[in-house]
Amino acid sequence: GQQVMQIPQYQHVQEGEDFTTYCNSSTTLSNIQWYKQRPGGHPVFLIQLVKSGEVKKQKRLTFQFGEAKKNSSLHITATQTTDVGTYFCAGNSGTYKYIFGTGTRLKVLA
Amino acid sequence: ETGVTQSPTHLIKTRGQQVTLRCSSQSGHNTVSWYQQALGQGPQFIFQYYREEENGRGNFPPRFSGLQFPNYSSELNVNALELDDSALYLCASSLGGDNTDTQYFGPGTRLTVL
Numbered sequence: 001g002q003q004v005m006q007i008p009q010y011q012h013v014q015e016g017e018d019f020t021t022y023c024n025s026s027t028t029l030s031n032i033q034w035y036k037q038r039p040g041g042h043p044v045f046l047i048q049l050v051k052s053g054e055v056k057k058q059k060r061l062t063f064q065f066g067e068a069k070k071n072s073s074l075h076i077t078a079t080q081t082t083d084v085g086t087y088f089c090a091g092n093s094g095t096y097k098y099i100f101g102t103g104t105r106l107k108v109l110a
Numbered sequence: 111e112t113g114v115t116q117s118p119t120h121l122i123k124t125r126g127q128q129v130t131l132r133c134s135s136q137s138g139h140n141t142v143s144w145y146q147q148a149l150g151q152g153p154q155f156i157f158q159y160y161r162e163e164e165n166g167r168g169n170f171p172p173r174f175s176g177l178q179f180p181n182y183s184s185e186l187n188v189n190a191l192e193l194d195d196s197a198l199y200l201c202a203s204s205l206g207g208d209n210t211d212t213q214y215f216g217p218g219t220r221l222t223v224l
Contacts, residue, residue: 001169004152030209033213035215042200042215043153043202043215044215045212045213045214045215048210048212050210088152088153090152090153092209092210094209095209096143096158096165096166096209097166098143098155098213100145100152100153100154101152102152
């Protein structure tokens with residue numbers, strides 16, 4: 001069945017450093033969504049990418065969707081302590097079902 | 111806040127028991143998806159309800175069942191609980207039956223099976 005993997009599993013960075021998480025799907029996706037989950041919290045929607053090669057920015061966050069629509073990345077510039085949490089991608093192949101990635105847990109050291 | 115509520119917040123059950131979890135979707139949303147999130151894992155899709163009908167199902171056994179009511183709130187029922195059912199159960203509501211709709215997650219129900 002369809003699988004969505006994320007790397008790295010964990011990332012510790014000093015405040016001010018950049019951070020990137022990568023998401024890879026075993027199948028071509030229709031669209032991909034990104035979520036952030038704070039410790040003890042629930043996933044919060046960040047953004048959705050639909051088009052091949054699409055790039056979207058939200059302040060310090062940059063999201064990319066690969067040309068083949070099988071991979072995606074989230075890059076955070078100059079991390080802050082408020083960026084702490086687990087970042088998930090969730091891929092959709094055109095049906096009702098979203099497959100969540102394994103997540104990348106980000107720790108930011110002040 | 112997303113406007114999606116879930117009850118109860120926490121629940122402790124023993125093996126073999128049955129449990130019902132509830133979800134109220136955001137106003138105007140007619141689609142509810144349920145997910146199971148084990149500790150340290152990503153959410154796993156259980157099933158989705160669209161206008162009171164099951165719209166699709168993930169790889170979960172039939173002892174996981176659900177309902178959606180005319181007001182679009184939803185229930186998840188789990189029979190014959192197993193230890194591995196211990197997890198955070200999340201519901202997510204979305205506007206309609208389109209796969210590109212944004213999902214708004216509730217705070218979850220933490221189920222512990224002893």
